[in-house]
Amino acid sequence: xxxVTQTPKHLITATGQRVTLRCSPRSGDLSVYWYQQSLDQxxxxxxxxxxxxxxxxxxxxERFSAQQFPDLHSELNLSSLELGDSALYFCASSSIGLAGNxxxxxxxxxxxxx
Amino acid sequence: AQKVTQAQTEISVVExxxxxLDCVYETRDTTYYLFWxxxxxxxxxxxxxxxxxxDEQNEISGRYSWNFQKSTSSFxxxxxxxxxxxxxxxxxxxxxxxxTSYGKLTFGQGTILTVHP
Numbered sequence: 001x002x003x004v005t006q007t008p009k010h011l012i013t014a015t016g017q018r019v020t021l022r023c024s025p026r027s028g029d030l031s032v033y034w035y036q037q038s039l040d041q042x043x044x045x046x047x048x049x050x051x052x053x054x055x056x057x058x059x060x061x062e063r064f065s066a067q068q069f070p071d072l073h074s075e076l077n078l079s080s081l082e083l084g085d086s087a088l089y090f091c092a093s094s095s096i097g098l099a100g101n102x103x104x105x106x107x108x109x110x111x112x113x114x
Numbered sequence: 115a116q117k118v119t120q121a122q123t124e125i126s127v128v129e130x131x132x133x134x135l136d137c138v139y140e141t142r143d144t145t146y147y148l149f150w151x152x153x154x155x156x157x158x159x160x161x162x163x164x165x166x167x168x169d170e171q172n173e174i175s176g177r178y179s180w181n182f183q184k185s186t187s188s189f190x191x192x193x194x195x196x197x198x199x200x201x202x203x204x205x206x207x208x209x210x211x212x213x214t215s216y217g218k219l220t221f222g223q224g225t226i227l228t229v230h231p
Contacts, residue, residue, distance in 0.1 A: 002158070033218065043205060043221040056216045090159060099211040100147040100166060103219060105159035 004106035018079040023091030031097025032074040038087035050097040116141040120222035137206030145211035153203040
């Protein structure tokens with residue numbers, strides 16, 4: 001158990017809908033990362049937050065947004081969902097969010113868009 | 115830009131065989147970090163090792179060993195006397211220290227390892 005929690009574990013929804021994925025980092029970790037794992041794209045970095053502020057952005061679609069709250073949990077919002085958004089979404093946390101910090105991954109949320 | 119290549123898509127071995135998973139990386143930074151993660155069938159990503167670019171010493175942890183060679187930009191992973199429980203997808207990843215990377219990981223495509231009894 002990494003100490004990172006993600007909810008829900010599974011999510012099935014329809015095209016055009018909006019969903020929210022939630023992540024609680026390990027106790028004491030200030031930085032949260034979101035990654036998407038799909039069959040065609042592999043594991044890709046989406047976005048990083050540190051202590052409530054956005055720090056780095058990767059290949060995140062404009063339909064996706066995220067935030068980190070004062071209690072350090074983070075939410076990833078996916079809207080106008082398309083079939084291609086079906087993937088496993090991971091949240092990871094690290095202590096201060098710098099290169100070399102070990103990232104601890106949550107169990108992931110499997111999103112299926114029908 | 116950084117890139118990680120794991121040329122072996124799938125490897126199949128019989129228990130007790132040794133197996134090496136290859137990883138080649140590209141980066142312009144002089145300071146960077148390399149990682150290996152394991153993804154068992156249950157789906158979570160498990161951290162195995164981290165190496166910084168200034169430390170080329172090989173590392174051994176039980177049946178696992180890692181060979182880091184800057185001259186060939188490779189960070190290979192060897193499992194000695196493989197076991198069925200080693201069956202998983204293994205990812206190599208790179209994190210640059212410079213610019214605005216802030217620790218984001220660039221992953222290879224992964225190698226599916228199947229160990230048969």
